[in-house]
Amino acid sequence: MGAEAPRRGRLAEExxxxxxxxxxxxxxxxxxxxxxxxxxxxxxxxxxxxFVEVRARGEGPLEPSATIDGRxxxxxxxxxxxxxxxxGQQDADWRFVVVSVTLDSxxxxxxxxxxxxxxxxxxEFHRGDP
Numbered sequence: 749m750g751a752e753a754p755r756r757g758r759l760a761e762e763x764x765x766x767x768x769x770x771x772x773x774x775x776x777x778x779x780x781x782x783x784x785x786x787x788x789x790x791x792x793x794x795x796x797x798x799f800v801e802v803r804a805r806g807e808g809p810l811e812p813s814a815t816i817d818g819r820x821x822x823x824x825x826x827x828x829x830x831x832x833x834x835x836g837q838q839d840a841d842w843r844f845v846v847v848s849v850t851l852d853s854x855x856x857x858x859x860x861x862x863x864x865x866x867x868x869x870x871x872e873f874h875r876g877d878p
Contacts, residue, residue, distance in 0.1 A: 759855060760804035760849040765789060767862060780831050781827075787831060797832075797841065800847055804848075816866070821867050824844060843864065847863070
C-alpha cells in the first residue's frame with residue numbers, strides 16, 4: 749500500500765487541476781514547499797489567488813475534506829504566507845480552496861468537489877490580514 753500512495757496522490761492532484769481549470773482557475777505553481785509546509789496548487793482566478801489543498805480518499809462516508817484539522821490548517825497558512833512573501837504578493841487578495849477527490853478501489857478519481865473557504869469553521873482561522 750505504501751508504494752501506491754504517491755501514485756494515488758499524483759492521480760488526485762491531476763484530477764484536482766483538471767477540475768480547477770474547468771472552473772476557471774489558472775494554475776500558477778504546483779507543490780510549493782517550505783520548511784514545515786506545502787501548498788499542493790497555487791491558482792489564480794477572478795477573485796485573486798487561491799491556495800489549494802488536494803484531499804483524496806476512497807469511497808465511503810467520510811468526505812476527503814473532513815480529514816483537515818487545525819494542525820494541517822496551520823501548515824497551509826504557513827505555506828500561503830511563505831508563498832506570498834517569496835513572490836512579493838503580500839497585498840494580494842487570496843483565499844484557501846480545497847479540492848476533495850474521491851477515489852475508487854483501484855485508486856482512480858471518480859469525483860471531485862471544489863470547496864471555497866473551507867476553514868471558516870476552525871477557531872484559529874485568521875489569515876493575518878490587517
